[in-house]
Amino acid sequence: MKCNRLVDVGRRQFLRGGVLGVAGAAAATVMPAGQAQAQQARAMVDYPSNRLANLADLEVNEPMDIGYPDADSPGILLKLGTPVEGGAGPEGDIVAYSVLCPHKGFYMSYHAADRTLNCPGHFSRFDCEKGGQQIWGHATQNLPQFALRVDDKGDIYAEGADELIYGRLSNVL
Ligand code: FES
Secondary structure, eight states: HHHHHHHHHHHHHHIIIHHHHHHHOOOOSEEEEEEEEHHHHHHHHHOOOOEEEEEOOOOTBBEEEOOSSSSSSSEEEESSOOOTOOOOOTTOOOEEEBBBOOOTTOBBBEEEETEEEEEEETOOOEOHHHHHHHSSSSSSSOOEEEEEEOOOOEEEEEESSSSSTTTTTSSSO
């Protein structure tokens, strides 16, 4: 369990700024010190904490459209009705995912009967009850899942992503 958490932290850190960090290190060899420092500072940019909805807005198995970490990254916020690993909220059943297929970025749709996200491009399928695990298809990574926090008023915030969002070099632009 502890090991898995460390792997997750490492992966998030990489996705947050690893690419820019490498670019910054490379730039430091040719840039004046001030510019190199500015480049390094950008690499430390954290995920935004964006309010997505309130618990009262959600119905079981009815996805709500969201954008995270910005409006150009469509996703869904979903109350599953049963606790799942990584689920947020009092019942541990609220999850959020990118809906851009990790294969070639087609916009996926939610299938309520088996709680999957399905790609119309080449038919990859992802399990919303298993952290966005790929069930079948061409994609070479699981679906990016957004980390959620619920405050004492029931407001739901997204605060991170565990995989690289399709089409991006870094999840936070
Ligand atoms: Fe989704 Fe190819 S774009 S499987």
